[in-house]
Each structure stands twice: as structure tokens, then as C-alpha cells.
Amino acid sequence: MAKAPCHPLLLFIKAMVTDAHAETSATSRPRALYDLDRWKEAEKAADQLTQAFSRSAEGLLVRARIALDRMQPRNAQVFLDRAAQRDPDHPMLDLLRLDLALMAGEPEKGGDILKRAFRRGYNLPSVNLKAGLLAAANARPDEAKTIMDDAANSLPFLDRDAWFLYVQLAIITNRVQDARRALDIWAARLPRHSLACYMEALYCFKVSDVDKGLEWLKKGFAMNPDHVTVLNALTAIPALSRDPVLAQQIMTRLSAAEQAAQENPALPQPDLPKTDDGKPTPLPPDPTQEPSPDEASVSDETSTASTPATAAIPTPAPASPQPVAAVMPEFPMTGPSASSARFSIKSAIGTAPSLPGIMLQTLEMTMNRLESRLGSLKAPLAVHLVPVSAMGSSIARFFPDKNTLVISALYTDLGAVRSWIATEYPTADEESSMILSQALPGFELARELSRAILFGRAPKAFAPENHAIWLQTGISEILGGSDDVTKFLLQTVQSRIASDETQLVQLDKVDDLLADASASIAVRDTARAQAYLTTAFLVKKKPDFTQGIAAAISLLDKLGSGVSLTAALQDVFQMPRDQFESGWKESAFWSLRQGVPYEW
Incomplete structure (x- = not known):
């Protein structure tokens, strides 16, 4: 550029590298609309792109992203399978498949999927950062640190998926200064949208700036309440209970999303034509075309209710010296149930039919051990079984104001417990993480049941x-x-x-x-x-x-x-x-x- 400042090719390359506008720096218009939180428009544009270009997988991948963000794994599977038929070597295909495997509770598939992703997108920072997150979740801190060091030298990223992955990995590995630096560069390069706001909230919670974290969370939720996977992770942060209204809005949205995922099965997938006859490729079945009226109304009401209060980020007020009481998650207890003379168990919709019976036996055994020390219950104890999203990192908790013991589905998911341990205690070695993940569910249940008995006494x-x-x-x-x-x-x-x-x-x-x-x-x-x-x-x-x-x-x-x-x-x-x-x-x-x- 110094020798030929007006060279057209060099000017074009410079424009591509420095372009910060979402709609021109993205790989496609559907992806740009996705980044701008205009997901309904993104879905329509993705369908048009898929129909107009029979060999392009870009529109299908955008639809898969949105399905994954809404925690609809079966819908995402439909779009990913169709994308694989069109472009099996697309570098983002396996990264999305990895997210799908983790969401479906199949982490053992992660290693093989990641190997394929490295072969197809080895030069993408997002692939390396995803490997770093997987290493951190599996208690391999040295590997995560090496990947983090390499990624730090690649800032600023041209890979749009790398930004939030980098911030997440920096926070998990306790490198908050690196996270702050990346957030500042990200803000200077691209306009603030919901995902950046959620990452700002995650950073603020990590550095104990709770009030500012809640403001960023409100702003992100107002921009896009459909980032269900991110919201699900943020509910594990106890500070959310400091704003009961926001907490209830998020829990309502997560509950609606979980119910929609249970009720919305993936549809059959017709094969692509084997010969190119010049006609547009038929669209894949759209499992999200007709959402239930209840789900739509919940989403609209949540978005409307949260938007006016979060138009701008106010200056954070000093933290209140008063303790913030825990709020019991409120879910419709319309799932399977079980009861005995000592316990009355109800569960949220989507609970496995066998879980209440299993938990009843576990509670009875635990009660038999505690009864000799604490005495018996004066009346049957109300027990609620709720999704992981309702309780965050808590496995069990007794709420004295409701006289109710709430147990999270996390109790039966040792893999998720181990991932939480790796996040909150990154210095724990693999042996400690394994022992703790096996002992913690039973311990928390016995501890909280003890509190329930003491409350009755x-x-x-x-x-x-x-x-x-x-x-x-x-x-x-x-x-x-x-x-x-x-x-x-x-x-x-x-x-x-x-x-x-x-x-x-x-x-x-x-x-x-x-x-x-x-x-x-x-x-x-x-x-x-x-x-x-x-x-x-x-x-x-x-x-x-x-x-x-x-x-x-x-x-x-x-x-x-x-x-x-x-x-x-x-x-x-x-x-x-x-x-x-x-x-x-x-x-x-x-x-x-x-x-x-x-x-x-």
C-alpha cells in the first residue's frame, strides 16, 4: 500500500480485512441477519438461499445455528444432515455437529467430530477455541492454556465465531484480563449485539461486578431472548437472583424453549436429487414453521416485557449490602409424579417418566439414614423435580419460605456435574473432579433434606x-x-x-x-x-x-x-x-x- 496506495486489489483486500459492518463482512446475508439478531428474517433469507442455489449449504447451516441456539437439537439435526448432503467438507459443519453432540448428551462423540473439524477448518480460530473449551471441560488445563496462548496472538479475529468462544475460554481459565481485552477489541470492530452483551455479562459476573453484569444481561435479553443455550449457562450464576423479575422472565423463556424442544420432533428428510436437472433444490422440512400459539405468546410477552426497561445501560448502582434471598423456581408441575407417606414428588413437563420413582426411592433411603439423628417429618415433604436451567449449578435446595425441596435434573447427569466442577474449580485435577462428581449429588441431596427436617423441627x-x-x-x-x-x-x-x-x-x-x-x-x-x-x-x-x-x-x-x-x-x-x-x-x-x- 505504501508503494501503490491506489492499487484496486490491495484496496479491496484492505476493505475486506477492516470491514466492521455486519451486513457486508459476513459470509452471506442470512448469516449477517443472524449476527444482527434478526432471526426471523435470517430464516426467510436462508430458505431463499437454499432454494436458489442447489449446491450451497450456507442457508442450511444458518438454520442449524438458530435451532441449536434455541436448544432444538432434533431440528438442528435435520438441517445439518441436509447441509452435509450438499457440502460435506464445509468447515463449520463439524463445529455445529459438535455443539449438537454436546447438547444431546453425547460428549464421547466430541473427539472424533473435532478431528474432522481440524481437517476441514484447521486455519479457523473457532476450531482451535472449541478444542480448548472441550479440553477445559475434560480437566485438561495445560492443553486449554496452550490453545488460549495461540488464540491470543490471532486477535483481532476475522472468524466471527471466534470472539465469544475466546471470551468463554478466557473466563473459564481465569484469564479475565485477556477476556476484557478481547471484549474491547470486539466492541471496537463490530456493533454490540446480543451475544456480545451476554459475554459482557459473563465477564462482569466473573469479576464480581454483579450490578453491571445484570444490566448487560438485561440488554442482551431485550435484543434477543432466543439465545437459549447462552441463557441456560448464565442461569448457573447465583447473582441472577438479585433481579427476581429478570430471573423469572429468563426462566419462563427457558421453560417454553424446553417444552418446545420436547414437542417439536424432527420431520422426515427427503433425499436430494441425484442428478442436477437445473431446478432449484427443494427446501428441507422445516420443523419450526408452525410454532405452538402458547410458545409464540410466551416469547412475545417476554420480549415485550423486557424491552422498555433495558433500552440503555444505566450507571451501575453500588452493590446492596443486604443479602439477596434465593427465589424458588416456579414451573408448572404437570409432569410425572410419585408419593409416599413421607414425600410428595411432582415434576416439570418433559421429565422422564421413571425419574420420580427413582428419586422417591433415593429420598426414602436418605431419610432412613437421617431419621435416627434428626427425627421424622411431621408431614409429607413437597419435592419438585425441575430442569437444569431452573437451578443453575445447584443440584438440590430446600426453600424454607415454600417448605419445598427442589431437585435439579443435574442430579442424574454426572457428565454435566463434572463440567460444572471443571468450570468453577479449574485447578482441580482429573481424579478430584471424578470423585467429586460422583459424591456431590448424594451429598447435596442429604444436606438439603437435613435442612428440611430441621425446618420442620x-x-x-x-x-x-x-x-x-x-x-x-x-x-x-x-x-x-x-x-x-x-x-x-x-x-x-x-x-x-x-x-x-x-x-x-x-x-x-x-x-x-x-x-x-x-x-x-x-x-x-x-x-x-x-x-x-x-x-x-x-x-x-x-x-x-x-x-x-x-x-x-x-x-x-x-x-x-x-x-x-x-x-x-x-x-x-x-x-x-x-x-x-x-x-x-x-x-x-x-x-x-x-x-x-x-x-x-
Whole structure:
């Protein structure tokens, strides 16, 4: 350019490289409309492209993208199979097939699909970044780091799919500065649309800027509430409960999308003509042509309700010092059910018919173990089985305000549990991840069932003004019954304390942290560990575990009836308050340094 600044070919190449306009820098008009969040127009343009050009797979791939983003895997399969008939070597075909395999719960197919993608699109950053995300999910941090380092040298990306994959991988591998740099370059190069807003929200939640994260999430949701896969991932972030209205809108959209995916089967796929007769290729069957009226109305109402409030991003307000209470997910419980003398189980639509019966047996077995320590339930406990999208990373949770135990479908999906562990605890080795993924579902179920029984016994102990949340949490952590989970918790917290990421707090502040649904996982884990260590210190003051746990429950009863901690400690454990304060701290520091749970 310095020697020939007006050379037409060089000017054209420069224009292609620096072009930031969505409608001219995309590979096709349907893809441009997709990027601009104009998905209905994109679908029409994709169909026109498919019909007009008998050898082009571009329109079919755009339709497959939209189906995957809406979490409609069977619809996506229709379009991908048709695209493969037209252009089996398209570099994006296998990347979308990989997304489909992961969505369908077939991660074992991911390796082979990724190998084919490398052969066909080895020069695309999105292929390498997808491999990095797969490596991180399978607890291979060194491989993910290498891929991340290579990708950082490729910024800015011409590959439009690479941007959000890079941000995701940077956040998963705790490289928040790299994520911020990519988001800034992305914003300078291309206009902000919904996917960029969702990635901004993910970044803000990662760096604990909750208010700004919620504003970005609102803006992205207003632009396009159909990015169901992204929304499904963001619901795993506890901070979402800080805005109950937005949380309910997102949950409603996810519920409608999940129901649509269950009710909308893929249609038969006619073969392409074997000879090119010069006529336009017939369109593939469109499984999304006639959405149900209910689904359409839910989507329209959600979009309309969220748009006026999110026209612009206001300056984030200072974070509220008050804890944000967890909100129980509300789903129509019209799926299969099961009941016994102790439990009444209902489930959301789409639940496997056998799951309520399986969970009933599991709950009965868990209850048999806990009953000797805590006593029996006074009335059948309401249990709701809900989709993964409703609970995020929580496997089970008891909601005292509703007196209901909610169990996520995550309970039966060990692969998804392991992926969550790899995301939240990227330093965990493969062996720890495997052990934890197997132990965590049963532990959380026992812990939350313990809380439900304690609530039936001493409901006022759950009221914040009685300052007993730390004690009922500690008792439940102990009765969760998994040394593997507790050991991992203590070792993780000790590591975070050593790196100054978090710290132990005064006991009167632990209740607020435990009750705050928007707290980060580091703060939440530290509060859980502190509740466990404090309660375990008291239990060990008695001659054996049976007497110790009974004394702790007796202390909980007294706190729930309004007795002060000082008086209750003296009455139950014959221990002055100052001796308790110094004793639990000394024991806690020892236990954290050792990184092992108490022995009973």
C-alpha cells in the first residue's frame, strides 16, 4: 500500500480485512441477519438461499445455528444432515455437529467430530477455541492454556465465531484480563449485539461486578431472548437472583424453549436429487414453521416485557449490602409424579417418566439414614423435580419460605456435574473432579433434606433475626455424609484464603453470606466451610458423635426459640462465649491447614 496506495486489489483486500459492518463482512446475508439478531428474517433469507442455489449449504447451516441456539437439537439435526448432503467438507459443519453432540448428551462423540473439524477448518480460530473449551471441560488445563496462548496472538479475529468462544475460554481459565481485552477489541470492530452483551455479562459476573453484569444481561435479553443455550449457562450464576423479575422472565423463556424442544420432533428428510436437472433444490422440512400459539405468546410477552426497561445501560448502582434471598423456581408441575407417606414428588413437563420413582426411592433411603439423628417429618415433604436451567449449578435446595425441596435434573447427569466442577474449580485435577462428581449429588441431596427436617423441627431457627443459619448449615454439612466433598471444600477454601481471595469472618456475618444468593462461589464456599468447622468444634465437645450432634440440634432449638447464643452455649455445652470464640477459631485454622474433615 505504501508503494501503490491506489492499487484496486490491495484496496479491496484492505476493505475486506477492516470491514466492521455486519451486513457486508459476513459470509452471506442470512448469516449477517443472524449476527444482527434478526432471526426471523435470517430464516426467510436462508430458505431463499437454499432454494436458489442447489449446491450451497450456507442457508442450511444458518438454520442449524438458530435451532441449536434455541436448544432444538432434533431440528438442528435435520438441517445439518441436509447441509452435509450438499457440502460435506464445509468447515463449520463439524463445529455445529459438535455443539449438537454436546447438547444431546453425547460428549464421547466430541473427539472424533473435532478431528474432522481440524481437517476441514484447521486455519479457523473457532476450531482451535472449541478444542480448548472441550479440553477445559475434560480437566485438561495445560492443553486449554496452550490453545488460549495461540488464540491470543490471532486477535483481532476475522472468524466471527471466534470472539465469544475466546471470551468463554478466557473466563473459564481465569484469564479475565485477556477476556476484557478481547471484549474491547470486539466492541471496537463490530456493533454490540446480543451475544456480545451476554459475554459482557459473563465477564462482569466473573469479576464480581454483579450490578453491571445484570444490566448487560438485561440488554442482551431485550435484543434477543432466543439465545437459549447462552441463557441456560448464565442461569448457573447465583447473582441472577438479585433481579427476581429478570430471573423469572429468563426462566419462563427457558421453560417454553424446553417444552418446545420436547414437542417439536424432527420431520422426515427427503433425499436430494441425484442428478442436477437445473431446478432449484427443494427446501428441507422445516420443523419450526408452525410454532405452538402458547410458545409464540410466551416469547412475545417476554420480549415485550423486557424491552422498555433495558433500552440503555444505566450507571451501575453500588452493590446492596443486604443479602439477596434465593427465589424458588416456579414451573408448572404437570409432569410425572410419585408419593409416599413421607414425600410428595411432582415434576416439570418433559421429565422422564421413571425419574420420580427413582428419586422417591433415593429420598426414602436418605431419610432412613437421617431419621435416627434428626427425627421424622411431621408431614409429607413437597419435592419438585425441575430442569437444569431452573437451578443453575445447584443440584438440590430446600426453600424454607415454600417448605419445598427442589431437585435439579443435574442430579442424574454426572457428565454435566463434572463440567460444572471443571468450570468453577479449574485447578482441580482429573481424579478430584471424578470423585467429586460422583459424591456431590448424594451429598447435596442429604444436606438439603437435613435442612428440611430441621425446618420442620425448629422453623424459627431459619429466621435471620435468630442468628442460627450458620448452625443449621453446619449440622446439614456434617450430615451430608461425604468426606470427599468436605475435604475438597476445606482444601479449596484454604487455597483461596492463602491467595487472599477470601477470608474467615466474624460469626455474626456468616449468616448474611450464607443467605445471600448473589454471593460468589468463593465467598459461599468459605461461609459453608466456616459453618461446618464451627459446628464440628461443638460436636467434638461431647463424648461421641451421637451426643455431639444431638447437642448441636438442641442448641439450634434454643436459638430458634429466641435464646441468645451466649446463654444457649452455657446451657447446652457449659461453655462461656469467649471460650467458644477462641476455640472454634483455633480448631478451624488447624483443620484448614490439614485439609481434612473431622473424624467422628
